[in-house]
Amino acid sequence: MLKYIFPEQASTFATRVDPMYYFLVIFSALVCVGIGGLIIYFAVRYRKIEGENRPSKALHSIALELTWTVIPGIGGIAIFAWGALLYNDFANAPEGALEIDVVGKQWMWKVQHANGMREVNDLHVPVGRPVKITMTSQDVLHDYYIPAFRVKHDVVPGKFTSIWFEATKTGEYHLFCAEYCGTEHSLMGGTVYVMEPEDYAQWLEGGPKTSPQESGQFLFEQRGCVTCHSGASGARGPNLMGVYGSTVTLGSGDEVVADEEYLRESIMQPALRVVDGFSPLMPSFSNQLTEEDVMDLVAYIKSLSAEEGAE
């Protein structure tokens, strides 16, 4: 019976969001019962009685008006603050989260794990470890939604977005597309399998052995990125060692932090933000690379910074 009213709670974010939800449910119920009760009480207490007549009274009361302006105002701000704090949790993945790439297309989810293991629609993740999912779409808007984890985010063509979560319970959970995307929108989903870390590791072993990083390295050479980004001084393109996470100064004088979305943009629309000291001669690869390729290249460029850091 309970499962008809209370959803499964299977992530750390769920345990943080739910109190706010149930608090607001109770609060709303009180407000509605209060106002409803008052109306019914007034309607009965002051009902018209034949022959009797209550002369019309006070037009307004400043004290009352202030009360019901200020209290909802303050309440609103409190709800805003609570909601923003929660969102802050939701938006910032912790360091060292397990990274998984997802590409949405009408009407399936293509998933690639860190070691190259691929799956479609379903998602396997370990319990008790933060997982960060980087997503993009090959066609229209989609939305990656796992109700038991209380997380969702739009999956936008031409752009990377991400969600993160830490599963707290092993089991199987629904996975949906929440942004309407055409004919089979309601079938664009699958199951999230939350597994013990050992089981997950074992499951990963079943897959192919080229990790996104390795495919990325292959593409980097095959597509000729390396000719301009050789890392040598005097090369036509900037050195990409350590670029991920660093602050890049642009020709316009602005500074940006090179996150996944920036790297993606640098590959697909290089002319948009040109690195200081370089001319905009990098060709756009937007018609030549699939979304998976870009994910792989980004994974590779990110690994370059990891190596650098180790040296």
Add this chain to the structure above:
Amino acid sequence: MAVIADREGAYAPPVREENYLTWDHSIKSWLFTQDHKRIAILYLISITVFFLLGGIFAMLFRIELLTPAGDVFEADRYNKFFTLHGVIMIFFFLIPSVPATLGNFLVPIMVGARDLAFPKINLASWWVFNVAGVFALLVLVTGGVDTGWTFYSPLSTSYANTSVFLAVTAAFAAGFSSILTGINFIVTVHKMRAPGLTWFRLPLFIWANYATGVVIMLGTPVVAITLFLIAVERLWGVGIFDPALGGDSVLFQHMFWFYSHPAVYIMILPGFGVISEIIPCFSRNRIFGYPFIAFSTLSIAILGFFVWGHHMFVSGQSFYTGMVFSFLTMFIAAPTAVKIMNWTFTLHGGNVIMTTPMLYAIGFIGLFTIGGVTGLFLAAMGLDVPLHDTYFVVAHFHFTMVGGMAMAFFAGIHFWWPKMIGKMYPEFMGKFACIIIFTGFNLTFMPQFIVGWLGMPRRYHAYPEEWQVLNVMSTAGASILGFGFLACIACLIWSAFWGKPAKQNPWGAKGLEWEVCTSPPHPHNFTSIPVVTEEAYSYTGEEVLDID
């Protein structure tokens, strides 16, 4: 307005027996009328047709949702049903509902004018609306449209192969007709108020329609541009929204919601106006906090333009952008609470009479309050993450739009029916239908809050089995709701032909339309210019019902 005098002397009743309905019976005199009252009736007929049509689509997809599997209709057909339901109900029922019918009828009368400022533009508005309606019907004939009423790009521009162009044209034209109505209201209220009718003597219904006019004027051109750009991208492949063509799909959402959030106030503000008339009338009491209600209307109209991003917390807009929108949205709680509390306190110390319009109005307050507080859930960024695009949202906006606006519309139609048609509807049937609607409504949408929180996304043709019970409840409720609407409409239509003739002021109400105009009004509304010497709602508690 107890004291009403002609400029020259005492008010004299109209000399002629004729009223605006009977003075000319020819078809031409209706289709090309410039009389705001007749245009109101024409609009009423048009939107009733669309309301029924939109309702049929709702029934069809509720039937599909009886079973978890997508088995009754194909997915494409289901998608068309909810899209058409949304497009028709929003652009062809909710937006024109109160302004184009009650507003058209009452704004000139309430300000003591003979007609709206631009009668020809008013007629044009109805014609444009019908042209839009023809486009909407063409959409149906050519196989429908399946983008959702939100027309999100790139689905609508590069992928959908249904009648998107016709549908955006229909919405574009319908928007245009509302602009024409909006201009008329603004100018009429500024320029044509009767002698003595100062701004703070205006009925709150006028304030509400005036504010609506302003929102329409400022917002609708933006959606017109947006819909136009959709057509441009679709027809000529110019990259505006589709990233594959070099566009930006989040830009579409910004432009769309810049209009579509204010549009919810286009839909609800006139409803607020209706409620502000009915509650004092049947409480036999002055309205509580007149200036506060008036200013809360204006502040909602203005604030409404700065909160559109609350529809986009998980669309990829930045955290700080989201914070600004969430923060500003919370401020709408205050003026909304002000209205609800002032209506409630109008009952205090009054002499409450439970007529059908009053029953609807009280139902409105209850349902709209629920719609309002559930909006807080969605405006809180972190909590919107799980709730966004689920049935929780569907339930929330139906509480505001159907529980709110549709209830207000029916409240108003019953209230002014004797004035507009000159006949009394049967009171018992009216109350009966109201209670059925209220019950059916709650049974339909309460379970949707729960199923949404459980995680059911909206616009789903098929869903997991464990949610069947809640969906069956919802469909059962929708059937009851549908029956209630039919009962209500049937009762009104019946009464138009066979109802008892209405007296001039059956409710004992205040206001020029009741105290000066006959039922139905004279073709020119007033036989002499009324002079207003009192505030609105100057009820004494002694007014009596005049129904036999």
